[in-house]
Amino acid sequence: MTLALTEEQTMIRDAAAGWAAERAPTTALRALRKDALAATGHDPALYAEMAEMGWTGVTIPEAEGGFGMGFAAAGLIAEQLGRTLVGSPLIGSAVVAGSILVMAGSAEQKAAWLPRIIAGDAVVALALDEGPRHDPARVALDARREGSDWALDGVKRPVFDGTAADAFIVVARTRGGLSLFLCPADAPGVSRAALRQIDSRGAAIVTFAGCRLGAGALIGAEGDAATVLDRALDRGRAVLAAEMLGSAQAAFDATIDYLRTRVQFDKPIGAFQALQHRAADLLAELELTRSAVRAALAAIDAGDADEARLASLAKALAGRTLRKVAQEMVQMHGGIGMTDEHDAGLYLKRAQAADMTWGNAAFHRDRYARLSGF
């Protein structure tokens, strides 16, 4: 694998950068806090534009109707979207749900949902977490056979993109282990309540009570979902880590700009050595994270055996770095950084949400250690 960018990759990155800066600066995120969009948690008009540019099909193979450009490319797009904190179901729906369908979906399931995911017409959300701690191995939502049907009972929270979702991929416990089900959002016995998140993105509590699904709802074999789930999550984690890297880089850039221009005690505060050294430390964090993110995405594209460990590495470092940078963004901006009017708080809140998504730094530290055999 190579960790440097190819010319094609540079083009993709620049296109995404241009779009995000022009169409979805942080004011677009602020618009999500208005009532009109607060329930959805993203702007469908912007998502349509993203689909138009093909980003929803980047990681889906050409044989499945996607563009098969791979995860390194998806990461570059996510990184640029992360710069302005663009909220969208891109990673949850197109990367994670899309990957599950590609890896384990039946022909019918693929036909029904992949084209819509790629077109941006439908959002498919992974209904996985059930409480404060991300822990896929301990999913409790119960699914049992009733005749040829399946009955699902339990509560999922938070389900990211859950308010906007047209369908859920539900992780459930069946007799054999973990199983995955494709469940339309309007199926009987499914109800949802919107969660208002600090990062203004869409999430929901989704309740399954007496929900009955046909035999065709099962994705892959019963009890056999753990591996597919892990692999799809790792893809999502790696691309999310790229998004977080972009957020951290933008927060860092804005802070360095401020250090250059804000004058206190008759000089730019960036001339103070204590701030200089902290800025240099942040740069080191960013560079380490960049390497981990690139390596994880390249490993996924190459089908490398180490992809799980690298995904955990990337996600953990991205969490650590984005938190540190966002916190320093607030601190180095001083009082103004504490105001809602300034963007620093948006990065800080997103840092918490993104870190907690699909396992925080501590979760991935443990997983990295486990995968390293100690």
Next chain:
Amino acid sequence: MTLALTEEQTMIRDAAAGWAAERAPTTALRALRKDALAATGHDPALYAEMAEMGWTGVTIPEAEGGFGMGFAAAGLIAEQLGRTLVGSPLIGSAVVAGSILVMAGSAEQKAAWLPRIIAGDAVVALALDEGPRHDPARVALDARREGSDWALDGVKRPVFDGTAADAFIVVARTRGGLSLFLCPADAPGVSRAALRQIDSRGAAIVTFAGCRLGAGALIGAEGDAATVLDRALDRGRAVLAAEMLGSAQAAFDATIDYLRTRVQFDKPIGAFQALQHRAADLLAELELTRSAVRAALAAIDAGDADEARLASLAKALAGRTLRKVAQEMVQMHGGIGMTDEHDAGLYLKRAQAADMTWGNAAFHRDRYARLSGF
């Protein structure tokens, strides 16, 4: 309990400070590296002077022939000795072994050893650790009854002050649990080999092979030693933490002096803000440690129920602080700090040895959490 110093305490402290500066500056520690003293690990002549001043009896009650001045006083002495890294069996013999004898020794045991400990004529060392990890609960050295005698078999390492010891208090596993034995160093079946430590103090591997002791060797009741051992160790830990605080303070003072005088780029390096802020952070560490040390010693003097938790707090913070300060002492001195000729390395090496003695910071973090109920 009060955490401020009384007038009497200030006098004790000043006396110890004066003695250490005059009689035992760091050159005395360097002398321990010479062959003549390397085996003993301390300078008996200096220890005799310390006994002369009564420091060996400070923590032993008047009823037992000591001076009963308490642990706060002992801490102040240790703190001053720590400044110049004075190596001596004071804490191991007079505080830890002395406390065990006071708390659990028979009249015969006390009569035989306490006066000699107080006079500085004898060194009694605790033979506790058996390998890389300090873990009193898992002591394996085997002691079993043979008729009215006891037979001890096993290896202790490192035994601090082990080369100079006239007797050992051996922690052994008996049928009922942990037991303590008073064993003269020249008892048959006991052999020792000196360990050359980075801090130039005395330690040994002590081997018990077919060692037989009379019934009178048992300290306290069989299998009942855990509590006494813990309490005696906590006393040692708290006084050792005071010593470490003194070492850290001296290392800090020397570094601040250097920052004020060393010129680079046409100004004293202490004018560089990055170094100023790191120095300010170190001061905070020192102040926190000072509070924890004082509180632990005061709690022991007051028989406070929280003394164990406070001892762990003090020892852990002292370990963390001394390490940080010693490391910054080297770094801020630059190249000269890396040379054997400079004292910085002596503080760094002592930091490692002292932190590892009777549980390092991580050991006490775990213990603190346990005692706090989580």
Next chain:
Amino acid sequence: MSTSAAPDAEAVDDFRREVRAWLAANFPPSLKGHPALLSGHDDLHGPPEDHARWKAAVAGKGWGVPTWPVEYGGAGLSEEQADVIAGEMERIGAFQPIMSMGLMMLGPTLLEFGNEEQKRRHLPPIARSETQWCQGFSEPGAGSDLASLRLRCEDRGDHWLLNGQKIWTSYAHHSDWCFLLARTDTSVKHRGISFLLVDMKTPGIEVRPIELINGISHFCEVFFSDVRVPKENLVGEVNGGWAIGKRLLQHERTGLSRLRGAKAHVLDLVPIARRYQETDADARLVDGDLRGRLAEHLMTDHAYRLTLERRRAETEAGAKPTTPVSTLKNIGAAMGQQRGELAVELIGLNSLGWAGDGYSAEELELTSQWLHSKCYSIYGGSHEIQNNITARHELGLPSD
């Protein structure tokens, strides 16, 4: 501040008995266990009428500011007697009902620098908690570099005329009066600043609350347009305000570091950990990594509280406290911020709530506090400023 001689042991015992009796008669049991107030704007729990009764009773005795002279609304007691009152309140689960920025910051400053008329006019209402004061120091262009402030103050013969802006003025929208620093000479920096007392009802003052990152606001911008201030509202000399302001900031730092200590008792992380995280048969957290980090924080926080205690003991013993206030302020801020970070990590995905029924009130509060805690290292003198003070003034390191 009190000039009374320290009473002997017997007198202390008598006084203690008197305090106990008075508290038994006057402290409403409904308020028992109420947390210490951090400002005059804190939320109160329990019956409002009991709060009012309790406050009035304490104000009547002058025990809100026990060491202030009687003529200024205090009780003229010694520090030792004040400690007895505090100790007895703590013993029975009572709390000091009188607390405000005026009390903590302006009061001691006015006692030192105010003239007799200013003290008689302004201190008693503070002692009875009748007037709320706010602090007009920061300006948009003058954050950490406070002395670069520009609020223009012109001498118009029979009054001062103020024009300009203040920012980060806590509770300005609820305040009756403002103590502020203004520029009376533009040709010099520190020596061109004066200290004024301004009635917030004066025409020309406009207050705009600032929304913070946790959606809450108690900070304001305050705009001054041709605001006329009576001549007698100047404290100290013209152009002599910097020294007064600096002294006031010392009182603020001392107060802040002490209050943050108080707050530590409010939020106990261990029960939160037990409720949200897996524990084993011995009630230990199964996640050893998180447990270690939690322990590390709690230990440092424990040592911080012991440091506040030690400082108090040293002060009482008449010694110079060894721990600088600037150091304490930074440790206190760091503890509050670490606590916030750990709290949101402990409650995990439930920390992502902004509002609504999907999260418990406690969860929303923890997240809000976590966000709010980021200002601990900014306001009251930033982390960087405190470190500069420690390095230069306490460690004697050379300035640049």
Next chain:
Amino acid sequence: MSTSAAPDAEAVDDFRREVRAWLAANFPPSLKGHPALLSGHDDLHGPPEDHARWKAAVAGKGWGVPTWPVEYGGAGLSEEQADVIAGEMERIGAFQPIMSMGLMMLGPTLLEFGNEEQKRRHLPPIARSETQWCQGFSEPGAGSDLASLRLRCEDRGDHWLLNGQKIWTSYAHHSDWCFLLARTDTSVKHRGISFLLVDMKTPGIEVRPIELINGISHFCEVFFSDVRVPKENLVGEVNGGWAIGKRLLQHERTGLSRLRGAKAHVLDLVPIARRYQETDADARLVDGDLRGRLAEHLMTDHAYRLTLERRRAETEAGAKPTTPVSTLKNIGAAMGQQRGELAVELIGLNSLGWAGDGYSAEELELTSQWLHSKCYSIYGGSHEIQNNITARHELGLPSD
């Protein structure tokens, strides 16, 4: 440095086959798995005669410095071909036997700034590893502030006369030559420095090894008393040495950050953890706190090695590397120091050994390395200097 055009894919394959065949014939199997050399003074394991044979073989091909021109002892190969050689060596467990400060630092500098005669005289012996060079830059009064150096260099017509002292000169006691910076003009700072090549056998040079805190020494003080240096040993212009020295330091930083990466493979903490710490049935460390900290370090270290790899890939792709060398140097130093700290924590009480039979050779070595690692953030440009460079030159922050 090479001007050869990049060969096409087929040519690369041919070259790879050639390299494989040559390695198969020349690399002594007894040396398989030998760690990479970090300097010409590293300990060698395995039969000395095999080492000598292997070094001679590589030197004969010019493969110690494959991209250097043939006339200076290199092989005149492209970067791509050099990569093939390195890759093939790695594949079969071989190592590059030719490594020295002369090669890493002086070589590239002389190729850029030396005159033809200097290159022909000094480069081939470096390429064959026949001469050992040391670096005379630091002085007792000039640590991080290198340009304040004072070693006096006077023009005596037919020779230069050196008087003064150098310090931290690695392996000076084993070196044949020294490249150094000396002061040729005392009236200016940076523009009064010249770059000289000095034969260490010249009369008037005295070398004293400095004992370090781990009891070991490869640093020396070097004293110069009326040392006569031939005129032709000046590199570049008189008073133009600072630019040359700075360039040489860049080569040093690049080399150091790369070498520290190599060293990472030498000491694997996980097996040490398994041997000294308790593990559960799944081979996990029972101490969750230590396990978390070990994982955190190994993850950062992993990302550091990926960063070196990325930098290499970027350079190969002809792009400007995104990670500054100053940043890499600091990360590398921090990784080495963290590794040392964790190593001694893992072996616990067994880390307290200084010498003697009571400790295993590995334990003594880990402790010695831990102590030695403290210099990683001092030498080759201190942590502070690297951060200054990053802040000013990479981030464009203003200087004071």
